[in-house]
Amino acid sequence: NIIENEDLWNADKLKISGKLNDSDWKTISALTSTKHIDLSDVTNNYILEGLFKGNSKLETLILPQGLLEIPESLCEDCIKLQSIKIPSNVIRIGKNAFKNTYETQGDLIIPDSVIEIMDGAFRESHSVSYAERNSIILYGALYIGKNVKTIGEYAFAVNGYKGILS
Secondary structure, eight states: OOOOOOGGGOOOOEEEEEEOHHHHHHHHTTOOSSSSSEEEEEEEEEOOOOTTTTTTTOEEEOOOTTTEEEEETTTOOOOOOOOOOOOTTEEOOOOOTTTTTTOSSSEEEETTTTEEEEETTTTTOEEEEEEEGOOOOOOEOOOEETTEEEEEETTTTTOEEEBBBO
């Protein structure tokens, strides 16, 4: 068990390292009051589907550097998530991975390693400003890597980017 001290259940920040098993991932999923989770030193190349789905406190998530796929609904409905950084080894971004993450800010960079962006992956995934006639403007740029072959339906729906699309 990765959590042995009761104080850790209420930790504001948590850094986790090493190889994790499914039980460890489920324990991390249960940490619903932790605002900042750093998994950069986790050696697994996978994360469980929906791991942080609905976590209303999570503000910062640093994904494992060796991650190959961002699973379906990883951070769906994480309404306080402030930034999205895709590790450079990721080849697929799953369905609804970052859907409804309204408070994200800054640029969204899809690295060259990514080949597939699935349906709804970034739907409603950025702070928005409603201008005339309810058009939506995001404050940041979208950079899509040169190797992306598939962009699923509604992958970037209800988003309008201000700045560069490359």
